[in-house]
Amino acid sequence: MGNLDAAETALRRAVQLARGRPLELAALNELTLALTARGDAHEALAIVGASRPSAADTAERAILLKSIGLAELADASAATAAATLRAAIAGPLPAEPRVDALVGLGRALEETGDRDGAVAAFAEAIASGATGPAQSEALEGLARAQPLAPGESR
Numbered sequence: 001m002g003n004l005d006a007a008e009t010a011l012r013r014a015v016q017l018a019r020g021r022p023l024e025l026a027a028l029n030e031l032t033l034a035l036t037a038r039g040d041a042h043e044a045l046a047i048v049g050a051s052r053p054s055a056a057d058t059a060e061r062a063i064l065l066k067s068i069g070l071a072e073l074a075d076a077s078a079a080t081a082a083a084t085l086r087a088a089i090a091g092p093l094p095a096e097p098r099v100d101a102l103v104g105l106g107r108a109l110e111e112t113g114d115r116d117g118a119v120a121a122f123a124e125a126i127a128s129g130a131t132g133p134a135q136s137e138a139l140e141g142l143a144r145a146q147p148l149a150p151g152e153s154r
């Protein structure tokens with residue numbers, strides 16, 4: 001993952017410099033990802049604050065909403081995360097961020113008890129070309145959703 005401390009410092013500076021400029025959303029997205037990876041999802045959400053896109057009407061806004069949704073999930077706000085991730089998925093997300101959003105949506109729906117929704121999200125992630133860790137997580141999510149046979153345990 002590299003040096004998160006140095007990345008965080010650089011990204012905080014980038015966010016400050018980009019305020020009101022075309023790269024603001026990209027800088028916020030990267031800082032959100034870095035803080036969430038570090039375990040500071042709550043802080044990431046506070047920094048995004050009023051800059052949170054109201055809609056996923058561009059790829060940049062959809063990608064930022066995906067990252068916000070994943071931060072909300074990491075911050076134990078599964079229902080809010082599900083709504084945010086659905087909004088991101090409805091936008092023009094490129095393939096890889098779309099898969100990440102679908103896997104996150106599956107996890108959020110699992111946490112809210114929506115097993116059928118979780119299965120649909122995980123299956124769509126796989127159908128959308130999930131590879132590597134995203135594919136593994138989607139397959140594990142599908143396996144968790146399968147009812148156990150009598151006498152079977154996980």
